[in-house]
Amino acid sequence: MLTVTDLTKTYKTGDKALAEVSLTVPKGQVVGLIGPSGAGKSTLIRCINRLVEPTSGKIALSGAELTGLGPRALRRERRRIGMIFQEYALVERLTVMENVLSGRLGYVSFWQSFTRRFPSADIERAYRLLDRVGLMEHADKRADALSGGQRQRVGIARALSQEPELLLVDEPTASLDPKTSRQIMRLLIEICAERGLPAIVNIHDVPLAQQFMQRIIGLRAGRVVFDGPPEQLTESVLTTIYGAEDWTAMRKDGEADRVAEAEAVARLAMISA
Ligand SMILES: Nc1ncnc2c1ncn2[C@@H]1O[C@H](COP(=O)(O)OP(=O)(O)OP(=O)(O)O)[C@@H](O)[C@H]1O
Incomplete structure (x- = not known):
């Protein structure tokens, strides 16, 4: 289980990227982290694996503190956190x-x-x-x-x-087509369930998050403004997270992707007929 308590990060530039973020992710649960650009999603993931030093607050994995460790202990503790990246990093x-x-x-x-x-x-x-x-x-x-x-x-x-005892997943499908994205997301969810692994997935694709995640956390300007199941992620909640203009634009993009995918499938069916 991952426990984050009152996590705050203010960069040297004065940017307050996270403000008193608290959350608990139990074993086997996959949480989708959504929010507009600059909301603090990457900073949260980076604070958890301690690539970024939190300004204040606590992070504990299976009861063991990750904050306040020296370099050697930190190296050992980092082995307990598996990272999956957008560009694969192979x-x-x-x-x-x-x-x-x-x-x-x-x-x-x-x-x-x-x-x-x-x-x-x-x-x-x-x-x-x-x-x-x-x-x-x-x-x-x-x-x-x-x-x-x-x-x-x-x-x-x-x-x-x-x-690992925790998976941190950064935009795992951003470089993939919609069908492959769904396959990868399904695989991640199945694996976390099989192994009782908690996971946090930073994800831009809201419909994909709604389809696969058991729980979604919405960040806006470094604060948690939504934490609940995908069914509760209504239009008005999405407007709170993204602002009306951005959310409408995102929805249009998602529809355009779905139309393009359906057209491609239809074209393939015609070729192979
Ligand atoms: N190394 C840094 N130094 C100074 N400010 C930073 C640094 N990294 C991020 N920030 C600032 O912290 C805030 C949160 O950034 P962060 O990258 O965590 O957001 P994000 O939600 O992951 O955005 P995106 O979806 O665009 O990746 C922003 O205001 C950003 O400008």
Whole structure:
């Protein structure tokens, strides 16, 4: 379980990115984090994995404090947090298997990591994870030979190879087409449920968040202005989060995507008929 209490971050520039944010994410729950540009979503994720130093407040994972740790303890604690990125952050010239194993680098000695000799338990786990994300037959391919959806599956397997207690997911589908986005989102939700993993997903696509998330947190100007199930995310709540103008524009974009997807499907059906 992740517990964030009164988290505040003011950057040196004077920007107050987060103001007294409190939230708890229980095991197995996937939370979608939404909000307009500059609302503080990335800052919240970065404070939790301590890439950004909070100004005040507390963050605890399974009861252990993450705030106030020295560099060594912080390195150890970071292993408990798996990260999944928008642009996948894979090492392109390495194989899929090597990329998954790189999730273990925080656990092996310098020499083992330098020579890339991983314990057999790590290799077995990596194969199991590749099987789970549907990439078993691609294990020996180079990462740069994969599609976007396959790369994100490698990113998921790599994060899981850390055996994390929390997943932080930053815009996992921003570089993917709508159908692949839904497949990736479904995979994430299933995996978190299977493993009892809590997750926070920074997500721009509101309809996708509404379709898949069990809970949505809306940030505006560094404050939590909505925290509830997707059914309660009404037009008026979305207007509170995004402001009327931005929300209307986003809704139009979403509709345009759906129309484009339906047209593409219809075209394919005609070609293959
Ligand atoms: N390194 C930084 N130094 C100074 N100010 C920053 C820094 N990073 C973010 N900010 C400011 O903090 C606020 C929140 O930014 P943040 O990137 O967390 O928002 P966001 O919701 O993730 O936005 P986006 O959706 O555009 O990525 C903004 O006002 C931003 O300008």
